[in-house]
Amino acid sequence: MEKNIVVIKGDGIGPEIVNQAIKVLDAIACQYKHTFHYQNILMGGASIDEYGVPLTDEAIKIAKASDAVLLGSIGGDTNTSPWYQLEPSLRPEAGLLKMRKELGLFANLRPAYLYDELKSACPLKEEITEGGFDMMIMRELTGGLYFGERETKEIDGQMVAHDNLVYSEKEIRRIAKRGFDIAMKRRKKVTSVDKANVLDTSRLWRKIVNEVAKDYPEVEVEHMLVDNCAMQLVKDPRQFDVILTENMFGDILSDEASMVTGSIGMLSSASLREDKLGMYEPSHGSAPDIAGKDIANPIATILSAAMMLRYSFDMDDEAKAIEDAIEKVLKAGYRTVDIMSEGKQQVTCSKMGDLIVENL
Numbered sequence: 080m081e082k083n084i085v086v087i088k089g090d091g092i093g094p095e096i097v098n099q100a101i102k103v104l105d106a107i108a109c110q111y112k113h114t115f116h117y118q119n120i121l122m123g124g125a126s127i128d129e130y131g132v133p134l135t136d137e138a139i140k141i142a143k144a145s146d147a148v149l150l151g152s153i154g155g156d157t158n159t160s161p162w163y164q165l166e167p168s169l170r171p172e173a174g175l176l177k178m179r180k181e182l183g184l185f186a187n188l189r190p191a192y193l194y195d196e197l198k199s200a201c202p203l204k205e206e207i208t209e210g211g212f213d214m215m216i217m218r219e220l221t222g223g224l225y226f227g228e229r230e231t232k233e234i235d236g237q238m239v240a241h242d243n244l245v246y247s248e249k250e251i252r253r254i255a256k257r258g259f260d261i262a263m264k265r266r267k268k269v270t271s272v273d274k275a276n277v278l279d280t281s282r283l284w285r286k287i288v289n290e291v292a293k294d295y296p297e298v299e300v301e302h303m304l305v306d307n308c309a310m311q312l313v314k315d316p317r318q319f320d321v322i323l324t325e326n327m328f329g330d331i332l333s334d335e336a337s338m339v340t341g342s343i344g345m346l347s348s349a350s351l352r353e354d355k356l357g358m359y360e361p362s363h364g365s366a367p368d369i370a371g372k373d374i375a376n377p378i379a380t381i382l383s384a385a386m387m388l389r390y391s392f393d394m395d396d397e398a399k400a401i402e403d404a405i406e407k408v409l410k411a412g413y414r415t416v417d418i419m420s421e422g423k424q425q426v427t428c429s430k431m432g433d434l435i436v437e438n439l
């Protein structure tokens with residue numbers, strides 16, 4: 080097969096981790112006789128430095144015309160980077176949000192899976208991780224607080240800011256369906272997470288989720304308040320199969336879930352819409368504190384590339400080959416520093432990429 084992949088290396092560790100994913104994709108192309116054409120575009124800080132804006136119309140056009148987008152991560156140190164002196168709509172994150180919205184990528188899948196080999200890197204007690212866990216966070220990605228109207232202004236001599244949280248029935252219904260569809264292929268349980276004891280958007284969310292649930296009688300559905308969910312993720316992550324939630328809750332809970340898998344460097348993600356076009360990126364950020372040192376964990380990005388093969392290109396065998404290679408490398412004892420534990424062999428980001436290619 081021939082596929083056009085748009086590559087956004089991004090900022091910070093972005094280029095380091097994307098280079099490893101491309102090594103792996105090249106090896107897959109060679110083994111399975113595919114041709115992947117890569118086209119680089121800029122987004123985030125790199126685009127600000129080059130064009131003065133975090134995402135150009137031309138870049139959006141190129142992404143829209145592609146078969147899939149592979150992204151590293153964007154942004155800088157929000158305390159020190161000059162990008163954060165710019166007005167909010169010109170900052171790196173505005174480019175990412177615009178890309179998600181322009182491409183209509185409303186469904187963000189973040190699988191949190193504890194590899195047997197990484198149990199020692201997991202901060203939870205052994206009795207909790209016994210048997211491992213495997214959950215999918217289905218995060219709504221183009222609505223909610225991130226996309227509501229916002230403003231900062233002076234009222235009666237003091238600054239006042241507001242961010243509007245809006246969800247429509249249609250937005251909730253389509254993500255809920257995605258959540259139930261994926262649950263049907265898994266352990267058939269959906270935990271819908273909201274704050275229905277306070278928020279109107281959450282009460283609507285719960286009502287629509289219950290309506291959608293009627294079309295999936297085989298799926299067990301439960302509703303959980305987000306604060307409780309944050310606690311349950313640490314207390315007993317094995318109880319979760321699919322966590323279905325809105326944009327901001329999903330952002331926060333997915334970082335939390337990543338840590339119980341050993342490291343944020345393990346959490347991949349796919350941002351999808353109704354057709355096959357998707358954007359694939361690790362769930363973590365540009366990690367400015369470790370950028371340029373060749374120590375970042377590239378596994379989340381490589382797993383995201385595997386999700387690209389699976390969801391955008393229907394290349395299930397190829398995706399599985401990547402996932403198996405990662406497992407082999409972990410079994411052989413190789414670790415980047417974030418998942419390092421006693422008796423294991425510490426390797427760099429690029430070495431981890433090489434090892435995964437060798438094990439394909």
Ligand SMILES: NC(=O)c1ccc[n+]([C@@H]2O[C@H](COP(=O)([O-])OP(=O)(O)OC[C@H]3O[C@@H](n4cnc5c(N)ncnc54)[C@H](O)[C@@H]3O)[C@@H](O)[C@H]2O)c1
Pocket residue numbers: 151152153154155156157172175343344360361362363364365366367368369374375376377379417
């Ligand atoms: N999708 C994205 O592009 C994306 C996602 C999250 C954050 N960001 C941006 O990234 C910048 C930094 O944000 P942050 O520091 O809050 O979060 P971060 O995820 O970049 O880093 C948090 C911590 O995790 C570590 N870490 C992250 N990825 C790692 C990896 N692959 N291997 C090893 N360690 C890793 C970092 O070193 C840091 O200590 C901000 O500008 C933020 O807006 C971008």
Ligand SMILES: CC(C)[C@H](C(=O)O)[C@@H](O)C(=O)O
Pocket residue numbers: 154172175176330362363364
């Ligand atoms: C960078 C930021 C806008 C982004 C988000 O909040 O969606 C990130 O944290 C993520 O998890 O992809």
Ligand SMILES: [Mg+2]
Pocket residue numbers: 330331334362
């Ligand atoms: Mg996040």
